[in-house]
Amino acid sequence: xxxxxxxxxxxxxxxxxxxxxxxxxxxxxxxxxxxxxxxxxxxxxxxxxxxxxxxxxxxxxxxxxxxxxxxxxxxxxxxxxxxxxxxxxxxxxxxxxxxxxxxxxxxxxxxxxxxxxxxxxxxxxxxxxxxxxxxxxxxxxxxxxxxxxxxxxxxxxxxxxxxxxxxxxxxxxxxxxxxxxxxxxxxxxxxxxxxxxxxxxxxxxxxxxxxxxxxxxxxxxxxxxxxxxxxxxxxxxxxxxxxxxxxxxxxxxxxxxxxxxxxxxxxxxxxxxxx
Amino acid sequence: xxxxxxxxxxxxxxxxxxxxxxxxxxxxxxxxxxxxxxxxxxxxxxxxxxxxxxxxxxxxxxxxxxxxxxxxxxxxxxxxxxxxxxxxxxxxxxxxxxxxxxxxxxxxxxxxxxxxxxxxxxxxxxxxxxxxxxxxxxxxxxxxxxxxxxxxxxxxxxxxxxxxxxxxxxxxxxxxxxxxxxxxxxxxxxxxxxxxxxxxxxxxxxxxxxxxxxxxxxxxxxxxxxxxxxxxxxxxxxxxxxxxxxxxxxxxxxxxxxxxxxxxxxxxxxxxxxxxxxxxxxxxxxxxxxxxxxxxxxxxxxxxxxxxxxxxxxxxxxxxxxxxxxxxxxxxxxx
Numbered sequence: 001x002x003x004x005x006x007x008x009x010x011x012x013x014x015x016x017x018x019x020x021x022x023x024x025x026x027x028x029x030x031x032x033x034x035x036x037x038x039x040x041x042x043x044x045x046x047x048x049x050x051x052x053x054x055x056x057x058x059x060x061x062x063x064x065x066x067x068x069x070x071x072x073x074x075x076x077x078x079x080x081x082x083x084x085x086x087x088x089x090x091x092x093x094x095x096x097x098x099x100x101x102x103x104x105x106x107x108x109x110x111x112x113x114x115x116x117x118x119x120x121x122x123x124x125x126x127x128x129x130x131x132x133x134x135x136x137x138x139x140x141x142x143x144x145x146x147x148x149x150x151x152x153x154x155x156x157x158x159x160x161x162x163x164x165x166x167x168x169x170x171x172x173x174x175x176x177x178x179x180x181x182x183x184x185x186x187x188x189x190x191x192x193x194x195x196x197x198x199x200x201x202x203x204x205x206x207x208x209x210x211x212x213x214x215x216x217x218x219x220x221x222x223x224x225x226x227x228x229x230x231x232x233x234x235x236x237x238x239x240x241x242x243x244x245x246x247x248x249x250x251x252x253x254x255x256x257x258x259x260x261x262x263x264x265x266x267x268x269x270x271x272x273x274x275x
Numbered sequence: 276x277x278x279x280x281x282x283x284x285x286x287x288x289x290x291x292x293x294x295x296x297x298x299x300x301x302x303x304x305x306x307x308x309x310x311x312x313x314x315x316x317x318x319x320x321x322x323x324x325x326x327x328x329x330x331x332x333x334x335x336x337x338x339x340x341x342x343x344x345x346x347x348x349x350x351x352x353x354x355x356x357x358x359x360x361x362x363x364x365x366x367x368x369x370x371x372x373x374x375x376x377x378x379x380x381x382x383x384x385x386x387x388x389x390x391x392x393x394x395x396x397x398x399x400x401x402x403x404x405x406x407x408x409x410x411x412x413x414x415x416x417x418x419x420x421x422x423x424x425x426x427x428x429x430x431x432x433x434x435x436x437x438x439x440x441x442x443x444x445x446x447x448x449x450x451x452x453x454x455x456x457x458x459x460x461x462x463x464x465x466x467x468x469x470x471x472x473x474x475x476x477x478x479x480x481x482x483x484x485x486x487x488x489x490x491x492x493x494x495x496x497x498x499x500x501x502x503x504x505x506x507x508x509x510x511x512x513x514x515x516x517x518x519x520x521x522x523x524x525x526x527x528x529x530x531x532x533x534x535x536x537x538x539x540x541x542x543x544x545x546x547x548x549x550x551x552x553x554x555x556x557x558x559x560x561x562x563x564x565x566x567x568x569x570x571x572x573x574x575x576x577x578x579x580x581x582x583x584x585x586x587x588x589x590x591x592x593x594x595x596x597x598x599x600x601x602x603x604x605x606x607x608x609x610x
Contacts, residue, residue, distance in 0.1 A: 114310050115318075116546065117547075119550075119580075122565060123578070126577045127572070206440075211550075211554060212570055213566075230555075233452065236448065236453070241441070245441065247441065251436035255435065
């Protein structure tokens with residue numbers, strides 16, 4: 001693949017994602033003020049001193065946005081990586097072993113998917129203590145059901161190929177077949193799915209934080225910042241829209257890259273449909 | 276249940292043969308009932324199995340062992356899980372969800388009032404978004420890979436990425452704060468007239484429509500495209516059928532099932548979208564009730580709301596399946 005084969009839309013997406021990660025990694029060096037530092041009056045206008053104004057407690061909005069990128073990206077990324085590991089491992093195991101294991105895993109997955117993700121998360125988070133690792137685990141487990149469904153479908157296609165049969169006949173174990181035969185041959189659609197899950201994780205985390213059930217204050221995260229500043233909307237103060245817009249922009253960037261990956265995958269298959 | 280259950284065995288065995296369509300639907304109904312039952316176990320028992328004790332969270336700092344024990348006894352948490360589960364399920368089947376821990380009021384009464392509000396909102400969002408989405412999806416297919424299609428594609432890709440609350444606050448800032456033509460917060464009372472209610476839910480409905488529209492439209496487009504690119508459509512074109520005839524006679528009957536599926540799936544999505552939109556607009560519906568209950572860990576309310584949301588979701592998915600079966604002759608008359 002050459003650099004010039006990447007379309008403009010995908011470039012915009014890649015640059016947006018890199019920028020967000022850059023801000024997140026070097027947050028303490030870039031942010032003009034501290035994450036929890038009260039520096040001015042409540043909801044001050046944008047000025048040269050406070051580039052994006054101040055929030056509902058008089059903290060610098062830009063600094064909180066930069067630190068918020070850290071939390072949001074870290075939690076969303078951790079949740080998608082974990083959900084992928086769980087989903088891929090279980091789905092490939094189901095596709096390779098078949099039989100009763102496949103039946104049990106698939107039916108349980110159907111059951112998990114019959115409850116909407118947000119509702120399930122609300123029920124579970126009502127019981128569990130509020131803590132960032134529990135949040136990541138809940139998000140990952142709920143999301144892994146979607147990965148499982150795709151992973152199983154993709155792996156089943158590959159599992160009936162001759163080279164898998166050959167590996168089985170020369171006596172390789174299930175783990176070898178999963179990681180050395182099936183995984184390398186399903187990487188392309190799975191990569192697109194990873195992007196999709198990552199975008200979903202960003203939105204899901206932001207929604208939970210917005211509902212007050214995600215990242216707990218005073219830590220900054222974009223969804224929580226919308227919640228903190230939402231009362232300003234009635235007075236025409238757009239402070240809540242800045243983190244909201246950032247979430248949207250990041251999700252759009254991820255989706256632009258995914259769109260390109262998906263189109264690449266379908267053209268690799270040589271399909272006649274352009275859907 | 277059905278008449279067939281009371282019949283004798285030979286009649287029962289003949290039933291699937293004579294009424295294959297009815298059997299399929301009954302199977303699907305039965306599956307949904309089992310699914311719903313399993314979900315109720317998941318919601319109740321799953322919650323019980325998780326670590327975290329309500330009584331100690333509830334009391335916070337003042338959780339002495341004696342106070343915790345007292346609360347557990349008050350709420351009946353000291354009895355075995357299975358007993359409580361069957362009591363809860365029995366009550367739920369009769370429409371009794373117990374009393375709220377936080378307000379000590381009947382959960383059913385609270386839900387009854389709010390469920391109507393939520394359905395009112397979701398209904399208007401549905402009757403606006405479904406025709407719009409299907410229409411735009413068809414438009415996109417008609418102008419496939421030309422400017423209108425690309426425009427719709429880019430806009431819908433962006434719309435999918437917008438969080439519900441962002442759309443909601445954007446609409447509030449623009450329409451009710453800057454222009455002052457819409458009401459916020461969208462509170463509704465029992466004494467409000469129908470017209471007043473409609474104007475109160477204008478913004479929340481618009482938000483919900485925008486949220487589901489993009490998804491529904493993209494899926495409709497994909498569904499129609501996959502039908503349009505099949506071999507029989509090529510044959511129809513090659514034998515000289517006009518585009519209109521080909522679509523009406525060949526594409527439409529085959530596209531009904533996938534489109535209905537898309538619609539039902541998104542109506543199910545609407546059920547969930549209601550939660551966030553209600554919180555944004557301070558609308559007195561089920562979603563807000565559930566979120567409030569989750570923050571104070573009021574489990575009877577959370578479980579009741581969870582079960583009702585899940586039931587709607589399962590019901591809509593079942594309807595989609597049944598309509599898909601009814602629309603497909605191959606499923607209607609299985610070999």
